[in-house]
Amino acid sequence: xxxxxxxxxxxxxxxxxxxxxxxxxxxxxxxxxxxxxxxxxxxxxxxxxxxxxxxxxxxxxxxxxxxxxxxxxxxxxxxxxxxxxxxxxxxxxxxxxxxxxxxxxxxxxxxxxxxxxxxxxxxxxxxxxxxxxxx
Amino acid sequence: xxxxxxxxxxxxxxxxxxxxxxxxxxxxxxxxxxxxxxxxxxxxxxxxxxxxxxxxxxxxxxxxxxxxxxxxxxxxxxxxxxxxxxxxxxxxxxxxxxxxx
Numbered sequence: 001x002x003x004x005x006x007x008x009x010x011x012x013x014x015x016x017x018x019x020x021x022x023x024x025x026x027x028x029x030x031x032x033x034x035x036x037x038x039x040x041x042x043x044x045x046x047x048x049x050x051x052x053x054x055x056x057x058x059x060x061x062x063x064x065x066x067x068x069x070x071x072x073x074x075x076x077x078x079x080x081x082x083x084x085x086x087x088x089x090x091x092x093x094x095x096x097x098x099x100x101x102x103x104x105x106x107x108x109x110x111x112x113x114x115x116x117x118x119x120x121x122x123x124x125x126x127x128x129x130x131x132x133x134x135x
Numbered sequence: 136x137x138x139x140x141x142x143x144x145x146x147x148x149x150x151x152x153x154x155x156x157x158x159x160x161x162x163x164x165x166x167x168x169x170x171x172x173x174x175x176x177x178x179x180x181x182x183x184x185x186x187x188x189x190x191x192x193x194x195x196x197x198x199x200x201x202x203x204x205x206x207x208x209x210x211x212x213x214x215x216x217x218x219x220x221x222x223x224x225x226x227x228x229x230x231x232x233x234x235x236x
Contacts, residue, residue: 018167019159025168025212059192066162066190096192 020076021069042082048089059092067091142182144200145229150176152204152232162190165231172210173235178203180226187228200229 052058067088068076079087093099112122146152156171164186179202184195208221215221 022167024166060189060195062162062186062189063192065186069162 019069020071020073038082041086045082045086045089049085052089052093058096058098063092064088067095142179142198142200144179146176146179146202146232146234148176148178151235152176152202153235154204154227155231155233159187161187163187163231165227166225168211169206169225169227172206174204174206174210174225176202177205177224183228185228201226202229202232204232 049061049064053061053064064085068084071079071084071087076084090104094101094104115122151173152175153173154165154169154171159165179200182198182200185193185197185199186195189195203224204227205222205224207219208217208223209215209219211223
């Protein structure tokens with residue numbers, strides 16, 4: 001059975017310039033140290049990052065960190081590790097004009113339609129773009 | 136990265152430095168909990184492309200010297216109860232370091 005890490009959210013007290021990811025020293029309670037399985041899409045996300053950042057040089061890993069750090073607190077806390085990655089990869093592909101936001105949205109709609117037609121459940125969550133992504 | 140002997144370093148191993156107490160304008164690699172704290176240079180890693188510029192698709196130049204800085208845990212956390220020699224090391228770029236008087 002596939003297990004996922006537990007998500008939790010905490011207010012960052014004393015913010016004032018502290019980015020959403022920069023939580024060292026804040027009390028977030030114990031860390032979930034269970035090993036968890038990776039889904040196929042997560043492994044593909046990992047492979048895509050290596051291809052785009054190391055082989056194709058579409059962007060640097062520092063740019064991906066910047067996009068992930070740019071999420072709001074709620075979005076940052078409720079997404080898993082690879083969800084952050086795939087969203088950042090998508091944003092950077094648009095930012096670097098490899099694909100357009102419209103192309104991504106259209107493709108997502110096509111895939112959703114295909115799943116609905118096959119009687120599968122489709123997540124209602126609309127994809128959210130980083131605030132810094134040019135649209 | 137450039138070999139140690141070829142890079143101009145502002146700080147030497149053993150120097151006491153203060154981490155700049157300022158907000159970052161964008162992406163940065165200096166943790167919040169170290170800002171304004173004093174530590175000691177324990178190693179010069181070398182000169183690297185600047186992550187604060189790479190994050191915005193810039194070439195990351197000029198290269199920035201990266202140091203390993205050691206902090207006493209008791210200097211970082213109020214009421215720290217562990218042994219007085221407990222420490223933490225962090226990699227910090229030169230433009231985040233200030234000399235201590």
